[in-house]
Amino acid sequence: MLLGAQPTIDPQIRHRLQTADGTVVVARDLNRFTTFCHEQRDRYAGLVIVDATADAEVASRYPAWLAAGIHIVTPNKKAFAGDLTLWEAMHDATRVAQAAGRPSHVLHESTVGAGLPVLSTLNDLLATGDEVHTIEGIFSGTLSYLFNRYSTVAGDAPPFSEIVATARQLGYTEPDARDDLSGADVARKVVILARVCGLHLSLADFTVENLVPAALQDASIDAHAFLTRLAESDAAMAARQAAARQAGQVLRYVGHVDVAARTARVSLAAYPASHPFASLQGSDNMVAFTTRRFPQPLTIQGAGAGAAVTAFGMMADLLRLQRSVVRC
Template identity: 55%
Template sequence: MCIRDRHYADWLAAGIHIVTPNKKANSASMQYMEALRAARRQGASHYLYEGTVGAGLPIIQTLRDLRETGDQVHSIEGIFSGTLAYLFNVYDGSVPFSAIVREARQLGYTEPDPRDDLSGIDVARKLIILAREMGLRLELSDVKVESLVPPELASGSIEEFLDGLSRHDEAMKKRYEAARRAGKVLRFVGRVTAEGEATVGVVELDAKHAFANIALTDNVVRFATARYNKNPLIVQGPGAGPEVTAGGVFADLLRLSAYLGARL
């Protein structure tokens, strides 16, 4: 956690309301999460964090609405990274995967260090936040994460990483071609079930799957519930960028104002 995150419990206990898109506090240890909840009760304060998953998309609020109206959530799965959505939407085997990573970085679609995206940890954090909203007591270490960062390239400079990633292009191409022959596509998906199974990684999906046909950097989340069983509920749209993130934070600010009695 960053220094600010460590003060959240103190602020909440003091009656200070918090609106944040910062994922680290809510994906920290369950013990810390429980401390935040206790502090919120103690201070009669509000803690809003819709922007932690999907930027401005109403993902957390949708999940809460489902549960509060008596629905049972069986599973949540989605593409939670605009970066990884772009990479697997663009990649078709004709251009090396490492070259597409370079291109995505130049276009500003990745973090300054692409390993922050390719490691899958950011997606795992979002999955943990949703799992806890489902009522599960999961830790970040409980998520089975497939990292796209080769172990030998986890350290070193960014340029060394990008150069070294090219040595793994053939493996990704074989994986892509195997999926294509089966009529499937590759997507980087996070999934959590009501039983507490949480996974993050590359999966093969049918070409007609909802996750197979999205805009380049979209996030898409599918809720399979008792109510939405045969036809799961889907939330989709831009899941990154300053404008949509600001929109998510602003929506929480308006929600907070309403909680406090403001006339909107």
């Protein structure tokens, strides 16, 4: 299991590979670790590396590990939403490994909606020949919480900046709330879903609505000053909310993949009060698959962030691998 650079964890165990016979391989140097995996591939093929980091540098080694017949289970979005060449290199590597008789798999359920069965369901739909038309969802627990509180049909919420400040105090946002409001994390999940559907889509290919006012996007404004100054744009947000409310609608921050049109978008949009997005509670995620078999969408809802549910997704992936890997 690969862990991130958390100061409480002995650096000795940062990169280690524990084999079935109890051998522990420790490597603080990713290059040497990767070379070792390759050289020892006859011995270590079929093992699983669990990458519990969010590290692009670690993700860049996946193709080499997969080619050596080593499986990967991870919630690390960097590997799947980054450069398309890395995505393709992983697929090439699994083909190489398969041809060499060391089949390897990379499972990453927890990259979208944590433990919610989002990617496993999408993979089942695709593998059984369904035609996925659209995938639409609320993929950020933080933005779910903010708009579930702010944009109600009753319309009696405090100003948007106050709700953001409260969420920051409760630890519901990143240390700098702009990291949530930018929509970048939602966009990464949209890229992953689109790519699983076979679209060659990257972050630069579609529009992501940044909820941080243009004047406050400058990194020289610190996180605290940002929260104070966010009130300047409360009136603009209130106008959008009032317009939605007048039409009997609510605002939700939604990621959308249109598979047929091969496009995606991430934006704050208005939904009628009867839409499932409107009745979302707390900080739940929700994803709706509209397909040939499910013209009325197949919908999955629940907590999409947090340690326990992320670990659940990783454990479920590990068990899937265990069932599929029979040593002969």
